Amino acid sequence: MRPLTLDVLNQQLQEVQYAVRGELAIKAELYREQLKSASQSLPFDKVISSNIGNPQQKGLDQPPITFTRQVAALSEWPALANLAPGVFPPDVVARAKELYDEIGSIGAYSHSQGVPFIRKNVAKFISDRDGFPADPDNIFLTAGASAGVSLLINMLITDPSAGILIPIPQYPLYTAALAQHHGRAIPYYLDESRGWSTSVASIEAGLAQARKDGTSPKALVIINPGNPTGALLTRDTMADLVKLCEEHSLVLLADEVYQNNLHRAAEHPFTSFKKVVRELQSPIPLVSFHSISKGVSGECGRRGGYFELTNISAEVRALVYKLVSVGLCPPLSGQIGVDSMVRPPKEGEPSYALWKKETDTIHAALASRTQLMAARLNALPGVSCVESPGALYLFPKIEIPSKAVEAAVAAGKEPDAFYALALLDDTGICTVPGSGFGQKEGEWHYRLTCLCxxxxxxxxxxxxxxxxxxEKWA
Amino acid sequence: MRPLTLDVLNQQLQEVQYAVRGELAIKAELYREQLKSASQSLPFDKVISSNIGNPQQKGLDQPPITFTRQVAALSEWPALANLAPGVFPPDVVARAKELYDEIGSIGAYSHSQGVPFIRKNVAKFISDRDGFPADPDNIFLTAGASAGVSLLINMLITDPSAGILIPIPQYPLYTAALAQHHGRAIPYYLDESRGWSTSVASIEAGLAQARKDGTSPKALVIINPGNPTGALLTRDTMADLVKLCEEHSLVLLADEVYQNNLHRAAEHPFTSFKKVVRELQSPIPLVSFHSISKGVSGECGRRGGYFELTNISAEVRALVYKLVSVGLCPPLSGQIGVDSMVRPPKEGEPSYALWKKETDTIHAALASRTQLMAARLNALPGVSCVESPGALYLFPKIEIPSKAVEAAVAAGKEPDAFYALALLDDTGICTVPGSGFGQKEGEWHYRLTCLCxxxxxxxxxxxxxxxxxxEKWA
Known part of the structure; x- marks a missing residue:
């Protein structure tokens, strides 16, 4: 019997890196365990998970939207509406009944693409948002945005020379999925000096480098609002990017999961790529991702989201269907979470006032924390930080003293990982080093959430x- | 702009086939839509989905276990316990509180491997079942068994010459996952004349053929109780299979999702591979899969399950962790569903009597339907059917008249797909043709569930x- 060792397994998978849940997150969990046993002494009394956009986790405790959870509770046990009369507002009871009539038990597999009724509601949400129609047949409900992104990358990578344009810094799901599916990341750089803006020139530079490397570009990933940057694209830039995809025959993968996390919406509004593509009457194939994990919903644990196919043929859509059908269906708790996100209570309905108060509170807290944290970080020597207009994060740039850089290299660590580990060891605050997202050579950052x-x-x-x-490393 | 057509996408994915949700299931959905609009006349008044083990779906309506759903409802909206006093039994309230104290909000991402407390409970369930310890660190909670199977296949396929031994007939997830990950299926045949039994000789024959084909065998898939066959392995056969894995350095992938669907448990009990491996003190790497979608739980829509690693090193386990972490975590609704499955109410607790009645009813209905259906099918001319001792299905063999075979070939269909399509068109009953699972050349079957x-x-x-x-094709 030959033992099962790493070298007899798929080597490509060993290239997968996902810093958001990497070394630091694992160490933070160990600290959390140690704090439970009183015998251990640590220089902090709690671990603060700023490494991941997980609003409802212990210690952050962003409350869930009551409406969403009431509908979910009734979907779990429909008899409750009669057993506990008056406990649920009438619009919640009506909503849960409507869902039950359409879906039946949430313990059954649904259509692999998602419950048809919920896809209809998603299509209406999109057409109301954009002013252009959306077709429920082009909507695929998913277990969070990640599952959809991974599927699309798998479809687009035809061979090991195929590549996808990825912003730097990026959310590491993209490079992880590329590694898993034997594809290449083609980096293009965001401009920190202009608020982490995206430019056609930097993407053209990435394409030129790809040609030199023999890489065949298949798609362009845009994260808007940005992760980890929080930046928002302007309408003009978006139009330029659509033109660029036309010119280079690129599929556009638009990660728009933070579309409802806008801290200065008047000045920096969100526009969807679907809208721009339709306004320009562009033929580019577009896949747009959304999720219930972010926004004011913050329902990460339900695993819910969707993607919409635009300008994609019925035969390609049939292939997508076949692939998702192997996994049977996305979790129903996530699907009904999507329904609550796209159909919140309306003005005049019994649940509206509470819903409004809850969501306003979340928006306001995130905006004020982002502003305060950016201001205080910017006041520190050797730290500069773009004040994000969107998403849940800050991504400060840090100067690391050369002695600390040397110590990091000696320890086999990236200097920003060395910094972030020291931060965790000293304060219990868990962040993600910039090297996990990618950054310019010789620059160092870390990402932290504004959820605390x-x-x-x-x-x-x-x-x-x-x-x-x-001071220590001066 | 070059359009996005199938030929510019990953060709390998176009090989993926998943008959359970294939042509017939899609046609059945269309019929269901047609029946809603009164204008259409069809020769039946309802569509019966016998194609998939989906107990709670509309028309089958196997009721969920009340305990499971009460715990889930309280997890969705913890305030309910106080708002509706007396509605929930006290053991449910205590259980939901215990879960909340451990997990916090089910709207948060959990540990990527699953909530540590739930993994502890799974480990206890396994050790109680087998009489051998289980380690929570070796348990990975998943979004149903499928997600875990697909991950393991991805890990084991090192290059396009790598293969995995798959029973014929098989559940098509295996060949679909192999196609997706560029691996080869190495078929071995189950013996219908002996109640679909598994033999070492047939696996040895598969291995010999693999050697001829230049295929490098990595793992052996065993589905016990069988799908689509419902067969149960004897302890002796299991011991032989473990020895065979030792000899050939194969990882054993044990799909045990039907372990709680036993129709004649006294005569045909279930033994886990974990227990046999431990009794034999075998070093073979074993991955065992379980799910909340089957059994008496039938909670397909929650997407919950787990796999256990046995005889697998910490470094390989770390790779598994890294890969699952990219998907963040399995759905919490599935995770708490796993908890309810492995910790049902105990005798003496307030919820026990109802739980016992509900689960007894489900077991009895499945056993009696399986027996009745098998007897009636066996009485038909040209049909023979092994009466399954386990799982949710029958897989009758059908003789198809040669004129029907010719008509099928002319229509470009497998003869059993032709038969199953005619059955759907005539009766509204949706099944899966045997060709979707694999069968001996020149034999024809179909699979139907015993859930109706x-x-x-x-x-x-x-x-x-x-x-x-x-008669028509005589």
């Missing part, structure tokens, strides 16, 4: 640590 | 159709 309550205390810890670290 | 209520009426339709079809 008690932001004054939290920023205070970041400040004290940074000053201490800088 | 109104079994007399249902079998009557099957009988009348079969006689009509046989």
């Amino acid at each position: 309550p008690g932001v004054e205390d939290y920023v205070g810890k970041l400040e004290r640590f940074h000053l201490k670290f800088t | 209520p109104g079994v007399e009426d249902y079998v009557g339709k099957l009988e009348r159709f079969h006689l009509k079809f046989t």
Whole structure:
């Protein structure tokens, strides 16, 4: 019997990297366990998970939207509406009944593409948002956006020379999925000096490099609002990017999961790529991703989302259907979560006032924390930070003293991972080093979420640590 | 702009076939839509989905276990326990509180491997079942068994010459996942004349053929209880299979999702491969899959399950962790469903009596339907059917008149697909042709579930159709 060792397994998979749940997150879990056993002494009394956009996790405790959870509870046990009369608002009872009539039990597999009725509601949400029609047959409900992105990358990678244009910095799902499916990442750089803006010139540079490397570009990934940057594209840039996809025959993969996380919406509104493609009457194939994990919903644990196919033929759509059918269907709890996201209570309905109050509170907290954290980080020596107009994160640039860089290299760590590990060891704050997202050679960043309550205390810890670290390695 | 056509996409994916949700299932959905609009006349008044083990779907309506759904409803909206006092039994309230204390909000991402507390409960379930310890660190919660199977196949396929031994007939997830990950299926044949038994000799024959074809065998898939066959392995056969894996350095992938669907448990009990491997003190790497979609739970829509790694090193386990972490976590509704499956109410607890009644009813209905359907099918001319001791299906062998075979070939269909399509067109009963699972050359079968209520009426339709079809093509 030959033992099962790494070298007898698929080597390509060993290239997969996913820093958001990597070394630091694993260490943070160990610290959390240690804190439970009183015998261990650590320099902090709690672990703060700023590494991942997970609003409802313990310690952050962003409350779920009551409407969403009431509908879900009734879907789990429909008899409740009669057993607990008056406990659920009448619009919730009506909504749950409507879903039950359409779906039946949420314990059954649905259509592999998602419940037809919910896809109809998603299509209406999209057409109301954009002013252009959407077809429920082009909507695929998914277990979060990640599952859809991975599927599309699998479809687009025809051979090991195929590549996909990925922003740097990027959300590492993209490089992980490319590694898993034997494809190449073609990097293009966002411009930090202009608020992490995207330019056609930088993508053209990426394409030129790909040609030199013998890489065949298949698609362009755009994350808007950006992750980890929080940047928002302008309508003009979006039009230029659509033209670029036309010119180079690229499929556009538009990751729009943060479309409802806008901190200064008047100044920086969100426009969908679907709308721009339709306005320009462009023929480019577009796949747009959305999710219930972000926005004000923050329902990460349900695993719900969708993607919409635009300018994609029925035969290609049939292939997508066949592939998703092997996994049977997305979780029904995620599907009904999507329904609540695209059909929130309307003005005049019994649940509206509470829904409005809850969502306003979440928006306001995120905006004010983002602003405060950016201002305080920018005031630190050796730190500069674009104040994100969208998404859930900040991505400060940090200067790391050369002695610390040397110590990092000696320890076999990237210097920003060395910094982030020291931050975790000292304060219990878990972040993700910029090297996990990609950055320009010789620059260092880290990503942290703006989800933490008690932001004054939290920023205070970041400040004290940074000053201490800088002094230690001066 | 070059349009996005099938030929510019990953060709390998076009080989993926998944008959359970294939041509027949799609046609059945169209019929269902047609029946809603009164203008269409069809020779039946309802579509019966016998193509998939989906107990809670509309028309089958196997009721969910009340305990499971009560715990889930409280997890969705914890305030309910106080808002509706007395509605939930006290053990349900206590269970939901215990889960909340451990997990926090089910709207948060959990540990990528699954909630540690739930993995502990799974480990206890396994050790109680087998009499050997299980380690929570070796348990991975999943979105149904399918997600885990696909991941393991991806890991094991090192290059396009790598193959995995697959029973024929098989559940088509295996060949679909192999096609997706560029691997080869190495077929071995189950013996219908001996109740679909598995033999070492047939696997040895598969291995010999693989050597001739230049295929490098990596793993052996065993489905026990069988799908589509419902067969159960004996302890002796299991021991032989473990020895065979030792000899040939094969990873054993044990699909045990039907372990709780036993119709004659005294005569045909279930033994897990984990238990046999431990009893034999065998070093073979084993991955065992279980699910909440089958059994008496039937919670397909939650997407919950787990796999356990046995005799697998920490470094390989770390690779598994890294890969699952890219998808963030399995759905929490599935995870708490797993918890309810492995920790049902105990005798003496308030929810026990109802739980016992509900599960006994489901077991009894499945056993009696399986027996009745097998007897009636066996009485038909040209039909023979092994009476399954386990799982949810029958897989009758059918003789197809040669004129029908010719007509099928002329229509570009497999003869059993031709038969199953005619059955659907005539009766509204949707099944899966045997060709979707694999069968011996020149033999024909179809798979149907034993989940349909109104079994007399249902079998009557099957009988009348079969006689009509046989007469038509005589």
